[in-house]
Amino acid sequence: MKTNSLCRMLFAAAIAFSLTAHAQDYPSKLVKVIVPVAPGGGPDVFARVLVEKLSEKWGQPVIVENRAGVAGNICMEAASKAAPDGYTLVFAHQPPLVINKSLYAKLSYDPDAFAPISVVVAVPMVVVVHPKVQVQTVQQLIAYAKANPDRLNYASAGSGSTPHLAAEFFKSRTGVRIVHVPYKSNAPAVGDLLGGQVDLMMLDLGSVLQHARTGKLRPLAVLTEKRNPALPDVPAMSEILPGLVVSPWWGMVAPPKTPAAIAERVSATVAEALKHPDVAKRLTDMGNLVAVGSTPAEMVRFLKVERERWGNLIRAIGATAD
Numbered sequence: 001m002k003t004n005s006l007c008r009m010l011f012a013a014a015i016a017f018s019l020t021a022h023a024q025d026y027p028s029k030l031v032k033v034i035v036p037v038a039p040g041g042g043p044d045v046f047a048r049v050l051v052e053k054l055s056e057k058w059g060q061p062v063i064v065e066n067r068a069g070v071a072g073n074i075c076m077e078a079a080s081k082a083a084p085d086g087y088t089l090v091f092a093h094q095p096p097l098v099i100n101k102s103l104y105a106k107l108s109y110d111p112d113a114f115a116p117i118s119v120v121v122a123v124p125m126v127v128v129v130h131p132k133v134q135v136q137t138v139q140q141l142i143a144y145a146k147a148n149p150d151r152l153n154y155a156s157a158g159s160g161s162t163p164h165l166a167a168e169f170f171k172s173r174t175g176v177r178i179v180h181v182p183y184k185s186n187a188p189a190v191g192d193l194l195g196g197q198v199d200l201m202m203l204d205l206g207s208v209l210q211h212a213r214t215g216k217l218r219p220l221a222v223l224t225e226k227r228n229p230a231l232p233d234v235p236a237m238s239e240i241l242p243g244l245v246v247s248p249w250w251g252m253v254a255p256p257k258t259p260a261a262i263a264e265r266v267s268a269t270v271a272e273a274l275k276h277p278d279v280a281k282r283l284t285d286m287g288n289l290v291a292v293g294s295t296p297a298e299m300v301r302f303l304k305v306e307r308e309r310w311g312n313l314i315r316a317i318g319a320t321a322d
Contacts, residue, residue, distance in 0.1 A: 023261030026086050031062045033089045033252075036075035036096060038068040042206060042286055043250060047091045049282050050120070053273035054266075064091075071160065071321065072096030073107060080109035082255045086262035089117070093250050094162060098306040102314040103160040103321040112307075113256035116299035118267045120274070121283065122290040123248040125166060125223040127237070128208050129200040130193060131215070138221045138240045141200075145176035153179040155189035155198040160321050163189070165310060166202040166223060166246040168317050173244050193217065204248060205230060206287020223247065230288045249292070251299060263296045 031054070035047045047064050055062040067075035076096045082088035095103075097111050127138065133152070135141045145152050156164035159182055171178060181198050183189040186207055192198050194216055201208075202223065209230055212219040221237040222228045223246040228236075237244045252270060254263055271293035273279055283289040294302065 023086075023259060023265055026262055026265055027058050027060045029060060029087065031058070031060060031087050031089065032065050033062060033091050034065045034067050034075050034079050035091050036067055036069075036072035036093070039066050042204075043091070043093065046121070046250070046282065046286060046289070049279060050091070050270070050273055053276055053279060054269055057269050057272065071100055071103075071158075073100060073104070073109070076111065076114075077108040079253075079255055080113070084115070084255045084257040084259070086254060086258055086266065088255055089266065090114070090253050090255075091120070091250060092253065094248055094306065094310070095160065097251065097253065098303060099160060099162075099165070099310050099314070100321070101307070102311040103319060105320075110256070114253040115256065115258040115260070115263050116296045116303060117252040117254055117263045118270045118296070119249055119251040119292045119294040119299050119302055120270060121250050122292055123250070124205045124228050124288055124290065125162070125202055125246050125248065126205045126208065126212070126228075126231070126234070127170075127200065127202050127220045127223065128193070128212060128217040129220060130196045130198070131218055132196050133199050133218075135220070136218070138235070138237065141220060142174050142176055145174075145178055149177035150179055152199045153181050155181050155183060155193055155201045157186045157189060157203075158182045158184060160314070160319050162246070162248045163201060163203045164319070165313060168319075169244065169246060169313060170202065170241075172313070172316065173241055202246070204287060206289070209287050228288055247290075251294075260296065267294075267296050 033051050035044055037043050051062040051064055067078055072092055072095050079088060079090045101111050135144050154167045186203055190207060193201050208217055211217040219231055219234045221235050223237050225238050225245055226236055274291040274293045283291055
């Protein structure tokens with residue numbers, strides 16, 4: 001018995017030593033970062049900026065592979081089957097990591113099994129209305145919607161999307177009745193909002209910042225804790241409704257069972273890359289994205305809170321993607 005126990009201890013020590021050595025040598029070849037969006041969009045552009053800095057730091061090629069479709073599920077399914085050696089990473093957002101598990105009856109991957117690396121950036125959101133809507137403030141919007149239930153409508157990128165859940169969060173806090181008009185993506189939704197076919201929307205600031213500055217859309221509030229420098233005169237929703245904060249985010253994870261030492265190494269490099277002046281400028285240009293660069297342990301805690309928050313809201317409103 002003692003011999004067997006000693007063998008197990010030696011075997012475990014050998015594995016630990018091997019993983020540590022592997023992490024110290026990592027990366028020694030090409031690294032692939034899978035992104036769940038099509039080429040050319042904001043997240044894809046930023047992913048390419050980030051991987052360029054990772055490649056410079058590591059002295060190894062780092063490439064982006066786009067796997068768009070089904071709210072990020074296609075990307076995550078592919079990544080879940082990749083070798084857990086650090087040479088496949090994922091740059092993903094809220095839906096496949098924390099929201100879809102509550103929206104879909106069944107997923108082909110387990111979002112909780114991925115190895116957290118870093119919450120990379122937070123994306124500020126804003127409430128905008130078409131100028132035809134005769135409200136100038138959030139307080140006026142609430143008063144009008146309560147006096148005219150179901151008369152106003154709001155656009156979203158589809159059931160379960162962050163714009164949809166943000167609006168439903170607002171409705172649950174205020175008790176207003178506003179009709180949901182789902183689209184397949186943000187682009188056609190914003191197009192109809194600009195044309196006045198829909199009344200309002202809650203979405204990422206970068207998508208509508210120029211329209212807000214030129215008066216084509218009227219911003220009422222940003223959904224962050226504090227005001228955004230891009231729209232300094234627009235209040236934060238938390239000034240009006242404390243606790244109503246919605247900030248989409250993008251983070252990096254690795255396939256299930258990726259060694260913690262590798263996750264820590266990638267996380268440290270991501271945090272370092274986010275401090276580079278070129279990256280900081282790109283974040284500002286893309287709508288004042290906020291650099292985060294968390295540790296794997298911090299991301300674990302963050303994901304737990306996010307899953308509970310959005311899961312509770314999805315169950316409360318009965319949203320489903322099936």
